Amino acid sequence: MIAVVTSTIKPSTEQGGNIKSFYSFEERLDQTRATLSALQSKGFDAIFLIDNSPLLNDLQLRELLSDFPRVKLFHMQQYQFVNKGLNELLMLLFIAKYLPPGQNIFKITGRYYPTELFKKPIFQDIAFKGYNYKNKTGTISTRAYWIKDAVTFEGVLLKCLNEVFAYPERIVGARSLLKNLSSFFFKKTQQPLNISIEFAAANVLKAGSYNTTELDMINIEGLVAGAGHKEKIAE
Helix, strand or coil, rough: EEEEECCCCCCECCCCCCECCCCHHHHHHHHHHHHHHHHCCCCEEEEEEEEEECCCCCHHHHHHHCCCCCEEEECCCCCCCHHHHHHHHHHHHHHHHHCCCCCECCCEECCECCCCCCCCCCCEEECEEECCCCCCEEECCHHHHHHHCCCHHHHHHHHHHHHHHHHHHHCCCCCHHHHHHHHHHCCCCCCCCCCHHHHHHHHHHCCCCCCCEEECCEEEEEEEEEECCCCEEEE
């Protein structure tokens, strides 16, 4: 089994010099190192990290994480979308072609880490933690999930990307029909791509022919940026 870690260790700056992150560069680096250390202790055959920090290059990333020589590191320069889910989908699609075939994949965001109770679940295509998953507005957590192999991984990612672009224009009732007619006749600009990947992924899995396993807990934890404070969560 292999692990894939997504990270943005050093985010870009806004006008005026404000960092687009609740956490400092040093904190984000420490969080990523904690993720890698925990994964190494869980018996993964290989660990892949893909980072899209606009303020780093490939050499700098390797220097920052030189104490993890067995981790396969990739740096990707990206346009930084307001919808960060787009960046994550593109990062994962990039790295999917480098993953060895026929192995289970554990995807995790680089601010989180497996707990002592962490273990690979029994699943067929994909295992995840859902939030009201079976409801129309249900989502899945993309902080961490398990997926069958690189081929399945790429297929799900491509469908999620399509869902992010297609959903704002989809007619699902009278309101969306009126919105689309208004856009057509009055030449309004397209709707922003603000659908979350958590929602898009849930739609893709429910509409597809995947054999899904909804887990009570994935057994990861980490810090999220709450309303002006740092908050630890567990899933």
